[in-house]
Amino acid sequence: xxxxxxxxxxxxxxxxxxxxxxxxxxxxxxxxxxxxxxxxxxxxxxxxxxxxxxxxxxxxxxxxxxxxxxxxxxxxxxxxxxxxxxxxxxxxxxxxxxxxxxxxxxxxxxxxxxxxxxxxxxxxxxxxxxxxxxxxxxxxxxxxxxxxxxxxxxxxxxxxxxxxxxxxxxxxxxxxxxxxxxxxxxxxxxxxxxxxxxxxxxxxxxxxxxxxxxxxxxxxxxxxxxxxxxxxxxxxxxxxxxxxxxxxxxxxxxxxxxxx
Amino acid sequence: xxxxxxxxxxxxxxxxxxxxxxxxxxxxxxxxxxxxxxxxxxxxxxxxxxxxxxxxxxxxxxxxxxxxxxxxxxxxxxxxxxxxxxxxxxxxxxxxxxxxxxxxxxxxxxxxxxxxxxxxxxxxxxxxxxxxxxxxxxxxxxxxxxxxxxxxxxxxxxxxxxxxxxxxxxxxxxxxxxxxxxxxxxxxxxxxxxxxxxxxxxxxxxxxxxxxxxxxxxxxxxxxxxxxxxxxxxxxxxxxxxxxxxxxxxxxxxxxxxxxxxxxxxxxxxxxxxxxxxxxxxxxx
Amino acid sequence: xxxxxxxxxxxxxxxxxxxxxxxxxxxxxxxxxxxxxxxxxxxxxxxxxxxxxxxxxxxxxxxxxxxxxxxxxxxxxxxxxxxxxxxxxxxxxxxxxxxxxxxxxxxxxxxxxxxxxxxxxxxxxxxxxxxxxxxxxxxxxxxxxxxxxxxxxxxxxxxxxxxxxxxxxxxxxxxxxxxxxxxxxxxxxxxxxxxxxxxxxxxxxxxxxxxxxxxxxxxxxxxxxxxxxxxxxxxxxxxxxxxxxxxxxxxxxxxxxxxxxxxxxxxxxxxxxxxxxxxxxxxxxxxxxxxxxxxxxxxxxxxxxxxxxxxxxxxxxxxxxxxxxxxxxxxxxxxxxxxxxxxxxxxxxxxxxxxxxxxxxxxxxxxxxxxx
Numbered sequence: 001x002x003x004x005x006x007x008x009x010x011x012x013x014x015x016x017x018x019x020x021x022x023x024x025x026x027x028x029x030x031x032x033x034x035x036x037x038x039x040x041x042x043x044x045x046x047x048x049x050x051x052x053x054x055x056x057x058x059x060x061x062x063x064x065x066x067x068x069x070x071x072x073x074x075x076x077x078x079x080x081x082x083x084x085x086x087x088x089x090x091x092x093x094x095x096x097x098x099x100x101x102x103x104x105x106x107x108x109x110x111x112x113x114x115x116x117x118x119x120x121x122x123x124x125x126x127x128x129x130x131x132x133x134x135x136x137x138x139x140x141x142x143x144x145x146x147x148x149x150x151x152x153x154x155x156x157x158x159x160x161x162x163x164x165x166x167x168x169x170x171x172x173x174x175x176x177x178x179x180x181x182x183x184x185x186x187x188x189x190x191x192x193x194x195x196x197x198x199x200x201x202x203x204x205x206x207x208x209x210x211x212x213x214x215x216x217x218x219x220x221x222x223x224x225x226x227x228x229x230x231x232x233x234x235x236x237x238x239x240x241x242x243x244x245x246x247x248x249x250x251x252x253x254x255x256x257x258x259x260x
Numbered sequence: 261x262x263x264x265x266x267x268x269x270x271x272x273x274x275x276x277x278x279x280x281x282x283x284x285x286x287x288x289x290x291x292x293x294x295x296x297x298x299x300x301x302x303x304x305x306x307x308x309x310x311x312x313x314x315x316x317x318x319x320x321x322x323x324x325x326x327x328x329x330x331x332x333x334x335x336x337x338x339x340x341x342x343x344x345x346x347x348x349x350x351x352x353x354x355x356x357x358x359x360x361x362x363x364x365x366x367x368x369x370x371x372x373x374x375x376x377x378x379x380x381x382x383x384x385x386x387x388x389x390x391x392x393x394x395x396x397x398x399x400x401x402x403x404x405x406x407x408x409x410x411x412x413x414x415x416x417x418x419x420x421x422x423x424x425x426x427x428x429x430x431x432x433x434x435x436x437x438x439x440x441x442x443x444x445x446x447x448x449x450x451x452x453x454x455x456x457x458x459x460x461x462x463x464x465x466x467x468x469x470x471x472x473x474x475x476x477x478x479x480x481x482x483x484x485x486x487x488x489x490x491x492x493x494x495x496x497x498x499x500x501x502x503x504x505x506x507x508x509x510x511x512x513x514x515x516x517x518x519x520x521x522x523x524x525x526x527x528x529x530x531x532x533x534x535x536x537x538x539x540x541x542x543x544x545x
Numbered sequence: 546x547x548x549x550x551x552x553x554x555x556x557x558x559x560x561x562x563x564x565x566x567x568x569x570x571x572x573x574x575x576x577x578x579x580x581x582x583x584x585x586x587x588x589x590x591x592x593x594x595x596x597x598x599x600x601x602x603x604x605x606x607x608x609x610x611x612x613x614x615x616x617x618x619x620x621x622x623x624x625x626x627x628x629x630x631x632x633x634x635x636x637x638x639x640x641x642x643x644x645x646x647x648x649x650x651x652x653x654x655x656x657x658x659x660x661x662x663x664x665x666x667x668x669x670x671x672x673x674x675x676x677x678x679x680x681x682x683x684x685x686x687x688x689x690x691x692x693x694x695x696x697x698x699x700x701x702x703x704x705x706x707x708x709x710x711x712x713x714x715x716x717x718x719x720x721x722x723x724x725x726x727x728x729x730x731x732x733x734x735x736x737x738x739x740x741x742x743x744x745x746x747x748x749x750x751x752x753x754x755x756x757x758x759x760x761x762x763x764x765x766x767x768x769x770x771x772x773x774x775x776x777x778x779x780x781x782x783x784x785x786x787x788x789x790x791x792x793x794x795x796x797x798x799x800x801x802x803x804x805x806x807x808x809x810x811x812x813x814x815x816x817x818x819x820x821x822x823x824x825x826x827x828x829x830x831x832x833x834x835x836x837x838x839x840x841x842x843x844x845x846x847x848x849x850x851x852x853x854x855x856x857x858x859x860x861x862x863x864x865x866x867x868x869x870x871x872x873x874x875x876x877x878x879x880x881x882x883x884x885x886x887x888x889x890x891x892x893x894x895x896x897x898x899x900x901x902x903x904x905x906x907x908x909x910x911x912x913x914x915x916x917x
Contacts, residue, residue: 014356018352028384080284086277105289112486112506112510114292117292118288118292130647136288140289143281143285197372215629233380234381237378241377248373309642330916498779498915510639511633513904
């Protein structure tokens with residue numbers, strides 16, 4: 001059949017590209033077991049970096065900060081983004097394009113600019129820099145992400161569904177909660193996931209808005225550049241990958257049991 | 261429920277829905293943006309502070325061929341990154357979209373997992389791979405493909421690889437969404453009409469997935485324009501992209517007015533491009 | 546950096562999260578992972594200060610203070626020290642200039658101290674509270690910034706020179722000109738710092754590295770453009786790794802990292818070129834916005850204690866500013882010219898100073914160099 005070579009080619013290409021994506025990950029996992037500190041030499045297997053990581057208070061606090069900021073800013077961005085998406089979709093077409101652009105703007109702006117703008121603003125209103133300012137900054141650039149993603153799904157929805165629910169006696173809020181919301185929930189979760197990812201790895205905006213005691217993981221790693229990035233970071237990254245993979249495997253298993 | 265009173269409550273409810281997001285963005289985005297805009301018309305004071313002596317000098321200074329070359333170089337690099345991401349991303353997205361339903365969520369997370377590790381660490385891993393005595397060269401020489409190591413690191417090619425790697429997921433995800441919504445029956449119909457594979461691709465698949473392609477291209481092009489860590493590390497800081505220049509002005513020279521002006525020019529270029537595309541009948545993102 | 550995606554839908558996530566049971570499991574896992582980030586109890590450090598306990602916020606170069614030293618201070622004073630790190634002076638200034646600080650002790654380099662002083666960002670020090678800072682190394686007597694040490698206490702100092710691999714270059718070079726030697730094409734690294742790179746070529750030309758003469762700067766730029774094809778990379782961060790791995794045989798850089806490379810590859814040596822080089826000093830200062838100035842001065846005094854300073858110097862491989870510490874430092878470190886410059890080098894060192902408006906010329910020259 002004519003289809004098979006094409007399918008095989010697609011599968012091979014996809015696997016190749018996934019290998020490309022995971023190549024540096026494999027490298028850093030391997031080097032997390034390197035006895036040498038420098039990544040340029042291989043000196044045999046060692047678990048010392050993992051041991052060091054468990055004792056490295058500063059690094060673990062940075063990780064904790066990163067996760068906390070990511071969680072909170074994602075929550076804020078999701079709430080605001082979903083409500084904005086629903087709001088925009090209800091507007092007449094003409095007003096929509098204007099808001100379209102307005103929400104697109106943060107994505108278009110260079111991150112350095114966003115970081116500096118936020119820093120100057122916080123200084124002007126005399127807000128002390130810290131975890132809160134970083135969270136605000138992350139929420140600012142994640143709101144457009146959520147809005148866009150949820151809107152894309154909302155656009156495909158049949159607008160009459162909610163109307164029908166209201167005709168049958170539901171209050172507007174009930175109609176939203178029981179009809180619209182479940183239908184967009186996958187997109188909301190997907191958007192939240194992406195926002196979380198972006199927030200975890202953000203460096204530039206965090207750099208400008210962080211204050212005392214608000215070091216995140218990317219900031220900590222960057223500050224280690226001068227003295228050489230310890231392979232502890234490799235160990236940490238390797239663990240993050242393993243945990244994520246485990247969660248993925250877990251959800252696969254849960255799905256299978258769910259289907260039974 | 262419906263009827264004139266329903267419409268008015270609808271409008272009010274819409275306002276309530278939009279208000280928090282607008283207030284948040286207005287306060288924490290628009291206002292700071294205004295501040296930076298004002299600064300772009302100021303001048304650098306003696307020790308790197310800001311002197312409020314309003315002048316368009318910064319914008320005039322940027323009109324210099326040297327700086328225009330930086331913008332041009334960055335655009336070229338960003339376009340190349342976008343192109344390569346598109347070529348690599350499309351097959352992967354297509355394969356993902358045709359995977360069994362149960363696996364699609366898994367694929368998506370698998371594509372995202374590398375980006376839960378630290379960006380700098382990934383970049384250093386690439387430096388490791390591309391070094392003269394790194395894994396790539398060792399593998400190529402070992403396989404007999406080459407006899408001497410190729411100097412990939414500290415070159416434009418290395419920067420391109422790094423940028424493509426960093427932004428690939430943001431091409432794959434919109435593409436996947438667009439391809440997933442494709443009506444398979446249309447493809448079958450085309451094939452039933454004896455269309456060769458290539459024609460099916462260019463005349464059916466591409467036009468139908470255009471919104472996804474545009475979205476993916478935008479999401480790769482715009483941020484790669486402003487990249488600065490990748491060109492510094494993988495390019496050996498031998499060249500400047502506009503991101504390096506802006507960062508240099510803000511952080512090293514501490515000429516915030518010039519940095520702000522350069523940032524606004526960058527933003528203007530992107531916005532102009534987007535607007536031009538919309539006017540030319542482009543698809544809404 | 547990573548940016549955003551729009552317009553996609555993970556419709557199949559619906560399956561994974563269909564059951565509320567799964568949602569709970571996911572939530573529990575998230576909370577568990579957050580909690581798991583608490584360090585092991587035997588680590589001995591409480592994650593948050595007790596109520597009423599004084600806290601010192603220390604903002605310093607990454608790796609500048611070892612945890613054992615901090616613990617000793619905490620034991621001595623009962624206070625808690627929270628350390629944040631940065632990797633460039635400009636980063637430090639940007640934070641301080643924005644007025645929102647919260648730090649009690651920070652460690653800017655000498656030229657940055659000058660900038661901060663002129664902007665009134667620093668608190669005045671009380672010498673009576675910092676007796677350990679009275680005996681400083683002779684080389685620092687020429688420090689033009691804050692000569693009476695009213696606002697700053699020099700902490701660590703050193704030079705910028707050339708690290709080289711003596712197994713490839715058997716006769717020790719003595720001039721900046723070796724960085725222009727075509728024999729080492731592609732095996733040279735320069736700092737990614739416009740003032741330092743210009744400084745090197747200006748000294749090679751017999752000029753001051755703080756020259757404000759546009760013609761001189763232009764000539765310097767021309768020589769740097771000549772050099773560019775020979776340079777493998779401009780880096781301020783990992784030239785020590787490049788030296789140790791053999792990717793470069795000549796590296797323009799600070800002595801400390803070269804000393805670290807020496808430990809990895811004994812054939813690496815360090816010279817301060819005869820035409821002259823930069824002498825730098827990182828200083829301990831207290832921002833005016835500090836809320837704990839007394840404790841801060843105590844901390845500075847502690848860091849300058851002979852014993853503490855000697856141990857710091859050994860660990861970081863930077864020279865300590867404390868005269869008393871020099872005697873206590875291990876011989877191997879004391880005699881290492883990359884850490885403690887020898888007499889010959891001390892003769893022709895120059896401090897990096899602000900060049901005012903001429904910075905624009907340097908900036909433009911640097912941009913042209915990069916864009917070649």
